[in-house]
Amino acid sequence: MGQTVIEVRDLRMRYGSVDVLHGVNFTARRGEVLALLGPNGAGKTTTIEILEGFRIRSAGQVGVLGVDPAHGDEAWRAKLGVVLQSWRDHGRWRVRELLGHLGRYYAPYSTAERARPFGTDELIETVGLGDHADKKVSRLSGGQRRRLDVAIGLVGRPEVLFLDEPTAGFDPHARREFHDLVHRLSDLEDMTILLTTHDLDEAEKLADRIVILAGGRIIADGSADALGREVAGRSEVRWTREGARYTHATDDATAFVRELFKQYGEGVAELEVRRNSLEDTYIALVQKHESGRVEQEAPTP
Ligand SMILES: Nc1ncnc2c1ncn2[C@@H]1O[C@H](COP(=O)(O)OP(=O)(O)OP(=O)(O)O)[C@@H](O)[C@H]1O
Numbered sequence: 001m002g003q004t005v006i007e008v009r010d011l012r013m014r015y016g017s018v019d020v021l022h023g024v025n026f027t028a029r030r031g032e033v034l035a036l037l038g039p040n041g042a043g044k045t046t047t048i049e050i051l052e053g054f055r056i057r058s059a060g061q062v063g064v065l066g067v068d069p070a071h072g073d074e075a076w077r078a079k080l081g082v083v084l085q086s087w088r089d090h091g092r093w094r095v096r097e098l099l100g101h102l103g104r105y106y107a108p109y110s111t112a113e114r115a116r117p118f119g120t121d122e123l124i125e126t127v128g129l130g131d132h133a134d135k136k137v138s139r140l141s142g143g144q145r146r147r148l149d150v151a152i153g154l155v156g157r158p159e160v161l162f163l164d165e166p167t168a169g170f171d172p173h174a175r176r177e178f179h180d181l182v183h184r185l186s187d188l189e190d191m192t193i194l195l196t197t198h199d200l201d202e203a204e205k206l207a208d209r210i211v212i213l214a215g216g217r218i219i220a221d222g223s224a225d226a227l228g229r230e231v232a233g234r235s236e237v238r239w240t241r242e243g244a245r246y247t248h249a250t251d252d253a254t255a256f257v258r259e260l261f262k263q264y265g266e267g268v269a270e271l272e273v274r275r276n277s278l279e280d281t282y283i284a285l286v287q288k289h290e291s292g293r294v295e296q297e298a299p300t301p
């Protein structure tokens with residue numbers, strides 16, 4: 001088991017008189033890719049920005065690389081990479097100049113194991129902006145700007161990378177390349193990556209662990225497989241027999257199919273087993289949470 005890099009204990013956040021986070025707990029180990037999921041307004045950006053040191057929490061304990069983000073110094077900040085949900089404007093810069101400029105900031109923090117910053121041209125190729133390196137940032141398309149955001153997050157070769165909806169606006173090709181990049185960064189550079197996304201297929205592909213935030217609390221934490229097992233009717237088995245179509249939901253598809261063949265043998269055709277997708281699991285878990293909350297809040301007779 002790797003070293004704990006992100007630690008969040010009973011994190012609370014209140015905006016004015018509204019509580020947004022009600023006691024959030026999770027941890028991440030070195031090299032782990034964590035996907036933080038949850039409905040709009042669940043508190044994902046709030047949580048990430050607290051970890052980045054951009055917002056000051058109302059209560060609870062938070063550590064990133066062993067440091068409380070509310071008191072992180074420059075040396076600590078240099079080990080983090082940040083891709084915010086909303087765009088910061090660098091419109092008049094050209095892509096290569098901007099990355100070169102931002103990279104220089106990290107040079108004093110270069111170490112034998114971690115050469116900082118990332119080489120500008122290598123980074124530009126890595127995020128697929130090779131053809132746009134000399135363009136002004138204000139002239140980039142939405143998806144190209146997002147790729148630049150990712151490059152800005154990576155330029156200091158961070159130990160911990162925070163990505164808030166990094167692939168919003170990516171075309172399918174850019175998305176796939178981004179997925180390969182995340183795998184490389186976590187495998188080869190041992191980077192710890194915390195990302196948010198509303199693309200559950202993406203979360204399933206990328207994340208070692210999924211953390212679901214709803215109503216200001218963590219309602220699920222585990223691998224996509226483990227979360228799937230929490231939800232009943234995990235797999236759907238479909239087949240045809242004597243011209244008729246059948247569908248059956250089961251927790252143990254293997255046992256069910258074995259029994260099916262024992263009974264009907266060659267009569268079974270067009271067999272299909274469909275596992276619960278992360279999307280099915282997510283929707284079931286969030287719904288369960290929401291119905292539970294309604295019950296809790298209902299007035300007592
Ligand atoms: N600066 C702020 N002042 C007051 N309320 C805020 C502020 N920032 C966020 N909120 C509120 O806190 C809640 C959580 O917002 P947050 O941006 O963390 O959600 P999110 O999970 O990132 O949502 P999304 O998926 O839409 O990005 C929302 O109800 C939002 O309106």
Ligand SMILES: [Mg+2]
Nearest residue numbers: 044045046085
């Ligand atoms: Mg957000």
